[in-house]
Amino acid sequence: MWGICIFIAAVDLDEMTFTFTELLKSIGMRVCTCFQLLREMDVNMDTISTKVDSSVSRLNKKYDVLSALYHKFERTCALIYMIQASSQTSAELSLPLVLKTSWITFLLAKGKVLQVEDDLVISFQLLLCVLDYFIKLSPPSMLKEPYKSHVSAMSINGSTRAPRRGQNRSTRTSKQTDTDTKVIEVLCKEYDCNLDEVKNVYFTSFIPFLNSVGIVTSNGLPEVEDLSKQYEELYLKNKDIDARLFLDNDETLQRNHIECLQLERTPRKNNPDEELNLILPQTPVRAAMNTIQQLMMILNSASDKPSDNLLSYFNNCTVNPKEGILARVENLGNIFKEKFAEAVGQGCAEIGSQRYKLGVRLYYRVMESMLKSEEERLSVHNFSKLLNNNIFHTSLLACAVEVVMATYGRNASQSDGTSTETDLSFPWILNVLDLKAFDFYKVIESFIKAEPSLTREMIKHLERCEHRIMESLAWQSDSSLFDLIKQSKEREGQVDQPEPTCTLNFPLQHNHTAADLYLSPVRSPKKKGSTASLNPTPLIDAQPVLAPQTQKPQKSTSLSLFYKKVYRLAYLRLNTLCLRLLFDHPELEHLIWTLFQHTLQNEYELMKDRHLDQIMMCSMYGICKVKNVDLRFKIIVTAYKELTNTNQETFKRVLIREGQYDSIIVFYNLVFMQKLKTNILQYASNRPPTLSPIPHIPRSPYKFSNSPLRVPAGNNIYISPLKSPYKFSEGMLSPTKMTPRSRILVSIGESFGVSTSEKFQKINQMVGSSDHQLKRSAEVSTAPKPLKRLRFDIEGQDEADGSKHLPGESKFQQKLAEMTSTRTRMQKQKLNDGTDTSATEEK
Numbered sequence: 001m002w003g004i005c006i007f008i009a010a011v012d013l014d015e016m017t018f019t020f021t022e023l024l025k026s027i028g029m030r031v032c033t034c035f036q037l038l039r040e041m042d043v044n045m046d047t048i049s050t051k052v053d054s055s056v057s058r059l060n061k062k063y064d065v066l067s068a069l070y071h072k073f074e075r076t077c078a079l080i081y082m083i084q085a086s087s088q089t090s091a092e093l094s095l096p097l098v099l100k101t102s103w104i105t106f107l108l109a110k111g112k113v114l115q116v117e118d119d120l121v122i123s124f125q126l127l128l129c130v131l132d133y134f135i136k137l138s139p140p141s142m143l144k145e146p147y148k149s150h151v152s153a154m155s156i157n158g159s160t161r162a163p164r165r166g167q168n169r170s171t172r173t174s175k176q177t178d179t180d181t182k183v184i185e186v187l188c189k190e191y192d193c194n195l196d197e198v199k200n201v202y203f204t205s206f207i208p209f210l211n212s213v214g215i216v217t218s219n220g221l222p223e224v225e226d227l228s229k230q231y232e233e234l235y236l237k238n239k240d241i242d243a244r245l246f247l248d249n250d251e252t253l254q255r256n257h258i259e260c261l262q263l264e265r266t267p268r269k270n271n272p273d274e275e276l277n278l279i280l281p282q283t284p285v286r287a288a289m290n291t292i293q294q295l296m297m298i299l300n301s302a303s304d305k306p307s308d309n310l311l312s313y314f315n316n317c318t319v320n321p322k323e324g325i326l327a328r329v330e331n332l333g334n335i336f337k338e339k340f341a342e343a344v345g346q347g348c349a350e351i352g353s354q355r356y357k358l359g360v361r362l363y364y365r366v367m368e369s370m371l372k373s374e375e376e377r378l379s380v381h382n383f384s385k386l387l388n389n390n391i392f393h394t395s396l397l398a399c400a401v402e403v404v405m406a407t408y409g410r411n412a413s414q415s416d417g418t419s420t421e422t423d424l425s426f427p428w429i430l431n432v433l434d435l436k437a438f439d440f441y442k443v444i445e446s447f448i449k450a451e452p453s454l455t456r457e458m459i460k461h462l463e464r465c466e467h468r469i470m471e472s473l474a475w476q477s478d479s480s481l482f483d484l485i486k487q488s489k490e491r492e493g494q495v496d497q498p499e500p501t502c503t504l505n506f507p508l509q510h511n512h513t514a515a516d517l518y519l520s521p522v523r524s525p526k527k528k529g530s531t532a533s534l535n536p537t538p539l540i541d542a543q544p545v546l547a548p549q550t551q552k553p554q555k556s557t558s559l560s561l562f563y564k565k566v567y568r569l570a571y572l573r574l575n576t577l578c579l580r581l582l583f584d585h586p587e588l589e590h591l592i593w594t595l596f597q598h599t600l601q602n603e604y605e606l607m608k609d610r611h612l613d614q615i616m617m618c619s620m621y622g623i624c625k626v627k628n629v630d631l632r633f634k635i636i637v638t639a640y641k642e643l644t645n646t647n648q649e650t651f652k653r654v655l656i657r658e659g660q661y662d663s664i665i666v667f668y669n670l671v672f673m674q675k676l677k678t679n680i681l682q683y684a685s686n687r688p689p690t691l692s693p694i695p696h697i698p699r700s701p702y703k704f705s706n707s708p709l710r711v712p713a714g715n716n717i718y719i720s721p722l723k724s725p726y727k728f729s730e731g732m733l734s735p736t737k738m739t740p741r742s743r744i745l746v747s748i749g750e751s752f753g754v755s756t757s758e759k760f761q762k763i764n765q766m767v768g769s770s771d772h773q774l775k776r777s778a779e780v781s782t783a784p785k786p787l788k789r790l791r792f793d794i795e796g797q798d799e800a801d802g803s804k805h806l807p808g809e810s811k812f813q814q815k816l817a818e819m820t821s822t823r824t825r826m827q828k829q830k831l832n833d834g835t836d837t838s839a840t841e842e843k
Helices: 002-012 020-027 031-041 050-080 095-113 120-137 147-157 169-176 182-190 195-213 224-238 243-248 257-264 284-299 308-315 322-344 346-378 390-408 428-432 437-450 456-471 481-490 514-519 557-581 588-602 612-626 633-641 664-684 754-780 811-842
Strands: 654-657 660-662
Touching: 002 020, 002 031, 002 050, 020 031, 031 050, 050 095, 050 120, 050 243, 050 284, 095 120, 095 195, 095 224, 095 243, 120 147, 120 182, 120 195, 120 284, 147 182, 182 195, 195 346, 224 243, 284 346, 284 390, 308 322, 308 346, 322 346, 322 390, 322 428, 346 390, 346 437, 390 428, 390 437, 390 456, 390 514, 437 456, 437 514, 437 557, 456 557, 456 612, 481 557, 514 557, 557 588, 557 612, 557 633, 588 612, 588 664, 612 633, 612 664, 633 664, 654 664
Parallel strands: none
Antiparallel strands: 654 660
């Protein structure tokens, strides 16, 4: 604890006189344990500063990447090199020496070439370049097939293996750039890497690195002491993790046992007598390569230029947008390439260019799909206004490039598909293309609907981008959102609010498209036979609209839809927090929501350069205060930290006034309470304000066809459709080779042998045992706990929703049927458990 306190103080004071590894060695602690203790120490809002948070996050990401790459390095080298030395191999050239030299060369190359420390994909591509380099330097007798044959052939042809002792660096390096790419092709095929991308990294980054470090060779290999000395200079400069210690299996770099099991994700056979189910492990590197392959399958047939169909749409416009579109794509491409090189490394400019070109392919593909849908929807052919709208094109291109960047930006800690921040993460693309978040938001939903091939993970990523915009990015002081709100409130004769609260409890169903949002509110009512502009269709969940004859200014479609989504997101987060903190005061949720909604609608200036969750927590604290419910901010933020996609900076660093930031408590006292004191005090009176309607909370508007469904009885039992193939180069795999990789895997469609029947029996036993355990824990427990698993009624009737099962159904079929009401029953059960526990305590 003392060592961690010293680390925190050193980071805060910019007085790091030691490295992170030196700290771990001196206190005898594993890196993962240290990260966990740092999180646990943050008991108050100001215990650990955002500066320390950022430093720890950077270290954590770097460790995750290095750990994943080293494990991949070990497994790959086991497939390349002979474990037993051949008699033809020099006694001085041992396998441990080759591995040590290779790994340290990679660490040095990564440190010199890449400015970002958490780019798993480029780092792995660079590792393949290093492996290719050392395979060609190794004698064939050390290698396994097919590398042995390729190196032997190269030796015969004279392309490698010239005597190296005393050979100058420039001669040796030039031999590495020979046209023979057989080795790198084998490596790329083995790991589903794009050969062109890896060759790009090799020639634009790895070869310049070799030329810059002045490697001295010995026994045909670079001098390991020289490489190690150069790496140590980098390590001491960064004061972080000494990744050479992975070679020694150093205790400080080892993961905890449970984390290792989760990382490996490799199944074990249930019974040695069962048939062999080959289920390949989904390591972080493999998952990243797999995701990229999925994107490549979508874009391989796409073009870098507008298709004939797109050109036809362009030609139908009153003003042909073709030249403007092409010029914009080229101009933004140059900007992107430059900014990518600044962020990643100057030697990686061409890598950035490659990724941008993939984004352009997706941009044209989605644009064509959107126009086809608009043509069918509106029966018009002239899209001149939309296709000459600069913000629409920049937003659509930014969304396409973001999909590519997120695909390549998969972090080593994302093996479960969750989102992790990196240096190139959203909203980086907005800054690069000088695009406002509110404008970008308008294209997201239409983009997802126009590209049905997007993976579930990518849809969730875009949905998370949309949420971040609604939470904070759209509320930045320079956002066009505030101008729209002011215009909405200034409309003569209109209701003084951006979106009527009476529509909140209606389902969020609409058929607005990106075209509606980008041209809103300048559209005129649809006229029969009109082809000059696109025309919106009415909201099907809105109140009766004004007759077309009215001459009043039109309401902004983009603002209306934005507020509807914000209200629903706000209530969903509030509801989650209330279930954790106020389960014994359920009546307060509606009061808190009314204050929360009032603030967003009427005191929207409080959102400027702030976060939606800051207003939510202040609303919760304020209502509890006037209702004499003891709920402290410390408890609120502790529960808030446990919510998904939250950041500690949200409550640690809140804008107080221009240029001044403090904790959320200070914000509540100096800003929120001062602005809303009169309103808050009304809730303490006998005549509180009229309560705002509770928003209708739908499922995600984006369909997840492959989303696994959890059997409510718990015990980590999931049911999901067949997943996408594991290795695309091998084509579709059989169900037994698909994920999930678990202790018991049943694939419907396999022949029902004895082992399959036994699996079903085991699953039924697991469901039944977890049911029994849950009931026992409910009887014994005295403290209220959030319910994370639902109980089944043993007789087959679900008391929560009254659904009954048909006679003759198996237990497994019954569980499947009961999953349909999971969401509703979970919410009801949480509330019921809170009530039951309170009653028990009173007794």
